[in-house]
Amino acid sequence: xxxxxxxxxxxxxxxxxxxxxxxxxxxxxxxxxxxxxxxxxxxxxxxxxxxxxxxxxxxxxxxxxxxxxxxxxxxxxxxxxxxxxxxxxxxxxxxxxxxxxxxxxxxxxxxxxxxxxxxxxxxxxxxxxxxxxxxxxxxxxxxxxxxxxxxxxxxxxxxxxxxxxxxxxxxxxxxxxxxxxxxxxxxxxxxxxxxxxxxxxxxxxxxxxxxxxxxxxxxxxxxxxxxxxxxxxxxxxxxxxxxxxxxxxxxxxxxxxxxxxxxxxxxxxxxxxxxxxxxxxxxxxx
Amino acid sequence: xxxxxxxxxxxxxxxxxxxxxxxxxxxxxxxxxxxxxxxxxxxxxxxxxxxxxxxxxxxxxxxxxxxxxxxxxxxxxxxxxxxxxxxxxxxxxxxxxxxxxxxxxxxxxxxxxxxxxxxxxxxxxxxxxxxxxxxxxxxxxxxxxxxxxxx
Amino acid sequence: xxxxxxxxxxxxxxxxxxxxxxxxxxxxxxxxxxxxxxxxxxxxxxxxxxxxxxxxxxxxxxxxxxxxxxxxxxxxxxxxxxxxxxxxxxxxxxxxxxxxxxxxxxxxxxxxxxxxxxxxxxxxxxxxxxxxxxxxxxxxxxxxxxxxxxxxxxxxxxx
Numbered sequence: 188x189x190x191x192x193x194x195x196x197x198x199x200x201x202x203x204x205x206x207x208x209x210x211x212x213x214x215x216x217x218x219x220x221x222x223x224x225x226x227x228x229x230x231x232x233x234x235x236x237x238x239x240x241x242x243x244x245x246x247x248x249x250x251x252x253x254x255x256x257x258x259x260x261x262x263x264x265x266x267x268x269x270x271x272x273x274x275x276x277x278x279x280x281x282x283x284x285x286x287x288x289x290x291x292x293x294x295x296x297x298x299x300x301x302x303x304x305x306x307x308x309x310x311x312x313x314x315x316x317x318x319x320x321x322x323x324x325x326x327x328x329x330x331x332x333x334x335x336x337x338x339x340x341x342x343x344x345x346x347x348x349x350x351x352x353x354x355x356x357x358x359x360x361x362x363x364x365x366x367x368x369x370x371x372x373x374x375x376x377x378x379x380x381x382x383x384x385x386x387x388x389x390x391x392x393x394x395x396x397x398x399x400x401x402x403x404x405x406x407x408x409x410x411x412x413x414x415x416x417x418x419x420x421x422x423x424x425x426x427x428x429x430x431x432x433x434x435x436x437x438x439x440x441x442x443x444x445x446x447x448x449x450x451x452x453x454x455x456x457x458x459x460x461x462x463x464x465x466x467x468x469x470x471x472x473x
Numbered sequence: 474x475x476x477x478x479x480x481x482x483x484x485x486x487x488x489x490x491x492x493x494x495x496x497x498x499x500x501x502x503x504x505x506x507x508x509x510x511x512x513x514x515x516x517x518x519x520x521x522x523x524x525x526x527x528x529x530x531x532x533x534x535x536x537x538x539x540x541x542x543x544x545x546x547x548x549x550x551x552x553x554x555x556x557x558x559x560x561x562x563x564x565x566x567x568x569x570x571x572x573x574x575x576x577x578x579x580x581x582x583x584x585x586x587x588x589x590x591x592x593x594x595x596x597x598x599x600x601x602x603x604x605x606x607x608x609x610x611x612x613x614x615x616x617x618x619x620x621x622x623x624x
Numbered sequence: 625x626x627x628x629x630x631x632x633x634x635x636x637x638x639x640x641x642x643x644x645x646x647x648x649x650x651x652x653x654x655x656x657x658x659x660x661x662x663x664x665x666x667x668x669x670x671x672x673x674x675x676x677x678x679x680x681x682x683x684x685x686x687x688x689x690x691x692x693x694x695x696x697x698x699x700x701x702x703x704x705x706x707x708x709x710x711x712x713x714x715x716x717x718x719x720x721x722x723x724x725x726x727x728x729x730x731x732x733x734x735x736x737x738x739x740x741x742x743x744x745x746x747x748x749x750x751x752x753x754x755x756x757x758x759x760x761x762x763x764x765x766x767x768x769x770x771x772x773x774x775x776x777x778x779x780x781x782x783x
Contacts, residue, residue: 188664189593195625195642195688218686225645225684226665231600238642242689266678290754291732292669295678296685377753486715493723494711496658496698500724503657593643 188229197240201247201326201353204239209328209351211237217353219262222289222297223305247300247355252277257359261300269294278362279472280319280388283370284311290378300354303339306346309380309405311372313340317410318386318402319359327352340409366390368472369465372404373457375448381405382449383457385465389420396420406443406458415440416462430466434459510539513595515585515602517577520613522606524573527585532601537594541602542586544574577606629690631656632700640687647671649687650697658698658727662756669755672728673697679735698727701734709775710734710768719768721759728755733769741776 198204208215215237218224227233241247241262248262250271257278259268268274268285275282288294288302288311302312303323316323316336323334328351339347348354372384383406389399399420401413416437423429443454492498529541544551553568572583584604589595628637631654638653647664650656650673660670664683671683674696701708707715710733720726729752736743736751743751748769757765 189591189596189648190643190645191597192593192641192643195686197688197691218689221684221686221689222666222681225686228643229665229683231596238686240686240689242691290669291736291751292672292679292681292754293666293684295675295680377750484716484718487718489723490715490720491707493720493726494707494714494730495702496656496727498723499657500660502661503651505652505655505657593641 188231190225190228191231191234193228193235194237195240196237197243199243201244201355204241204244204353205326205328205351207237207239208353211235213350215239215350217241217301217304220264220297220301222293223301223307241353250274254361255358256361257281259299259357259359261298261303261354261356263299265294265297265299268299276364278359280362280368280370280386281315281359283368284315284386287311287370287372287381287384293378299357303357304346304348304354306340306342306344306409307380308343308408308410309382309384310410311381311384311404314384314386314402314404314410315359316340316357317412318388318400320400321360322358323354324356324358325352326355337412343408363390367469369469371461371465371468373461383443383454383461385458385461387462387465387469389469395422395424397422401437401462403437403441403458403462406441406454408444411441413437413440413462420466425466425470430463433466434463437462510588510590511592511595513587513589513592513599514583515587515599515604517573517580517582517584517604517606519577519606519608520580520611521609522577523609524575524577524584525605525607527605528603529585529601531603532587532598535589535594535598535601537590538587538598539590540588541598542572542588543584544570544572547572576609625688627688627691629692630694632696638687642686642688644687645683646673646685646687646690646695647682649690650682650695656697656699660724660727662724667756668725669728669732670725672731672755674700674731674735677735677738679732696731698730701730710737710772713768713772714765717764717768717771719760719764725755725757725759729757729765733772737769737773737776741773743773745770 196207214235216235218238219241247260249260250263251258252273265285265288268282299312302310303316306313321336323339325332325334327349334347341347366388368388370386372381374381381404384404387401390397399417401416402410403413404410416433419433419436438455438459441455441458443451445451527543532538533541551570551572551574554571556564585602587595587598589598625640625642627640640649647659647661650659659673659682661683662668662670666681666684671681672679673682676694710730714720732755748766
């Protein structure tokens with residue numbers, strides 16, 4: 188399936204892409220890794236007039252680990268996260284989620300910014316962004332702004348990015364050593380989009396769960412926190428009864444779509460199972 | 474007299490692997506001759522319908538499009554695709570035509586063939602072909618199909 | 625648009641449309657048809673090439689994005705008069721039948737073993753899960769890659 192025709196630009200400084208996007212009133216798109224965009228072009232689901240390649244832009248591929256958290260430049264590729272020895276300890280949840288992204292070859296090209304801007308409801312990185320309450324830095328004609336992940340994802344394949352804005356960085360809050368966490372997703376085949384997935388972390392205070400964050404992918408039109416399940420778990424000791432109650436609460440609290448991959452009820456049941464397994468898995472993590 | 478067989482039961486290395494492992498095989502898509510054209514098929518997105526008309530005029534004007542074939546381009550009756558494995562006469566009424574004639578009978582049935590200088594141009598042309606299909610009832614459940622007279 | 629890059633050790637340049645993929649450029653312009661196209665949307669791995677040593681899906685890369693990069697295809701991983709250890713292992717284990725997926729497996733396995741010559745079966749299966757084969761059932765492919773590991777453990781410099 189060949190791509191439709193488009194113009195291509197590969198600017199050298201960050202102001203240029205913004206100007207180029209603005210000049211085409213919505214018919215220009217950023218290309219970076221291209222692992223989500225090019226398949227859409229192949230299916231002719233998108234037909235932008237102009238692709239603006241971030242290839243030559245410097246400074247957008249840094250991984251910075253500091254006291255105020257982990258910053259990932261938008262051009263950071265999945266393989267760079269996988270190979271960064273510091274991140275294994277600095278943000279194990281991120282690393283585990285990234286290892287689930289698509290396949291080996293995709294992970295050598297796909298980028299953090301691309302996945303976030305594309306906003307597939309079943310994608311891992313948006314799920315991590317929501318679960319961890321990330322902040323996203325966006326540059327546009329008006330300058331720079333910061334969006335909270337919960338405000339950034341507006342619906343299926345839809346974000347708060349205007350047509351002339353570019354995501355440049357995501358910041359994840361600092362990750363304390365010894366925090367409990369888990370990441371689980373289910374797909375029919377390894378590397379397919381998840382039919383459902385769960386990311387979670389919590390602290391232990393006097394053996395009880397505190398400040399638990401649970402995020403789910405594939406069960407809505409965007410990645411979701413699960414406040415109903417979180418409320419069941421906070422202040423409790425993790426045991427079979429509480430796990431079952433949390434899973435049931437999660438199941439009732441989501442309204443997934445039915446599509447050719449799975450009916451809604453299947454995704455609800457799948458979410459409950461994944462949450463229960465993830466909670467058990469968290470007992471052995473870190 | 475027993476003849477010792479040196480092939481059966483032995484792992485025989487294949488000669489064609491020498492091409493395939495090095496990327497030197499010639500598959501159909503690898504054929505690339507001067508002035509070669511590529512055909513791309515426009516397929517029905519409707520499962521059952523009356524094919525009322527195909528307008529390919531706009532598509533024919535695209536640079537690089539050479540021809541667009543439909544059932545009308547065939548003087549004779551549209552050939553049916555035979556079942557090679559077992560040519561049972563009972564199944565002949567159900568043979569598919571190689572291109573949709575007056576009806577489309579499944580999603581994906583060929584409706585037109587675009588012949589162009591590249592696959593990309595041919596695929597571009599697909600969007601410019603207007604196909605008029607009057608939808609007809611669809612039997613989507615096997616149980617219903619059994620009770621149904623022929624559509 | 626003009627694009628220049630290194631293909632199998634040689635600097636090359638050509639004119640392409642922006643929409644021409646790296647796969648189509650390699651196959652049509654440079655006539656290196658060992659890189660195959662099957663799904664053309666990034667799920668089957670038949671189009672896998674190496675870019676700067678990493679296995680990538682060439683149907684998901686625009687030719688113009690390869691500007692200045694180093695690209696190696698299955699032809700670049702082959703020798704004129706003999707098979708490489710990886711290819712020898714594939715042949716020995718009957719890890720190919722029609723051969724259509726084979727270049728994609730060869731490039732992917734080469735990239736993996738170059739970086740991780742001690743990859744275990746689980747890791748090999750995980751990495752190769754991005755390549756589809758309809759003929760073999762995968763078992764002989766895994767066996768071939770496992771056997772080829774010893775060749776990569778010995779040599780330092782493979783490309």
